[in-house]
Amino acid sequence: MSTVTKPTKTTKTTKTTKTTKMTKAYELRLYVAGQTPKSLTAVANLKRICETHLAGQYRIEVIDLLKTPQLAAGDQILALPALVRRLPEPIKQIIGDLSNEERVLVGLDVQPVKE
């Protein structure tokens, strides 16, 4: 397992150094609808996961669709809460309250940092 992790990790870091000149490598957008328990959970989970695994490489934008419903169409948001990985391409969407860290990382295509 660990043998596989290493080479991918190195590629990841090279990529990061390239893109950090302009913007963060991971541009994430979290769509929620109001301050529901589900959305609060999702925000908290996302922050925790990013700090753990993507420290310094990410930017999070939280969008409340109750305030700006017109934005829902742009990212094809059906289910809420929804996390959209705008960068790096391709765009990926993770729905749910992000309580399963492993699946979130798979969804974001991020290799977990071993502690």
Next chain:
Amino acid sequence: MKHKRRSEIASTLPKSPTGITGLDEITGGGLPAGRPTLVCGSAGCGKTMLAMEFLVRGATEFGEPGVFMMFEENAAELTANVRSLGFDLDLLVRQKKIALDHVRVERSEIEETGEYDLEGLFIQLGHAIDSIGAKRVVLDTVEALFAGLSNHAIVRAELRRLFRWLKDRGMTAVITGEKGEASITRYGLEEYVADCVITLDHRVDEQISTRRLRVLKYRGSTHGTNEYPFLIGEHGISVLPITSLRLDHAAPTERLSTGIARLDEMLGGQGVFRGSSVLVSGSSGTGKSSLGATFAEAACRRGERALLFAYEESSAQIVRNMRSIGIDLAPWLKKGLLQIHASRPSLQGLEHHLVTMHDTVKAFRPAVIVVDPISNLTLERTEEEVKPTLMRLIDFLKQQQITTLFTSLTTGGSATNAAEDSQIGVSSLMDAWLLLSNVEFNGERNRMIFVLKSRGMAHSNQVREFVLSGAGIDLVDVYLGADRVLTGTARVAQAALEHSATELRRDNHERRLRQLASKRKAIEAQIAALKSEGEAEEAEVKFTIAQETLQETVTRQNSSAMAQLRGGAKAVNNATKGKR
């Protein structure tokens, strides 16, 4: 009475007219207003088209803007697809009458983790509704959610909430669903949409495809429960039973000439009723088309418009052929009083032909229609299928008070019984039925015409000979001899024979009279002869008597003279004695 009250109650349920030809009649005014309706069927049966037309008609005809939320096609594809129906979605979107919202659910792009709901869908839909003030919503096909999201429990719960939400917002919604194996829809949407369920079906029988629609359920309203054929034509969807739920057309008493004086005479002296339907059946070559053309031409002569649907001959061919019996259709065509629609029956299914007829009739508004022949339209179809469809056509035409003449080819030979066994069984729908048949006798075939039925008028029970000549159609009395009916040359020959026999008899009588006269003369001559003989005899007798009398006188004078000479009277006497 009871029925009427029921329909009054039904009408209290608010309905949202679809504007789709025929569907509003079946549903008694449209889909339930402010409620969701499920439209389901297998792939390619027209669900999206029906939903789209519902929305477009609502936006353009009933002032109800609508949101089309699509899960499968994107907006550009849909716009292109419905352009074939004459709907300009781009324009309607610009006018803010319709909002198109494409929702893509791609399982491979979505990772699910933890709890979620479909609030995003609600927000998108709500935003679209608010942006144009929509009253109608289409979700096509919401089942894509099941394919895109793995947690079906959430999807089901959220759909239930969605339909509730649509109801609360007063949206008249159409939700499409794919037909399932055992259930109405694959994912059991009918559980949530319980107010109105319409199923669509696309079947191919004998290589001819027919789409059918059925209102499976309509809570709180009466509705037509049959399967109705429908079409997706140039002007959108038409469900065929256009007037099938009623039988209340007016019955005009005005009569129309068939164009053949003797035929009118057979039909109570005045022809057929306006708005009635006439069936002319007969085997090949009995003159059905000619009769039809005459009928159409008669209408043109009256200055009425006539429409001829030809399924066997082209327009030019009809004009040419009818000229041979002295009917020139060309001037009427040029004048615009006559239209000929020639097409092959196999071009489209029966339903499609009927819709074409509907469209043409509505555009041309004729007074008279001739369908030649109707039997071709019904090839390869069973009577059960054909009869209701034709009934709808006839009802429609009657409603428009159009007089119709259908010709029908019977496969039977010249025998009357075979022809009466009309293969479509449509004769019961017809008001009048003329039967043309060929009678083969004496080395020739002759046409005969009967009036088998004619509703509402006294009609002839006699058979007439149907004669086609350069001067048109004429009906001639057949020769009704002592023991049989004769037509054609046999009729002519028999008439001649009859004529000569009469002549002969008259001659005979004259001869006998002459004989009698001469006999009488002979007798008179004899009488005269006898009379003259008698006279002659009498004369002779008189002569003899006279002679004898004279002799006697002479003798007496002689003897007295002698006596005088001999001396006195006594001496005379003695002398006489002595002499003796």
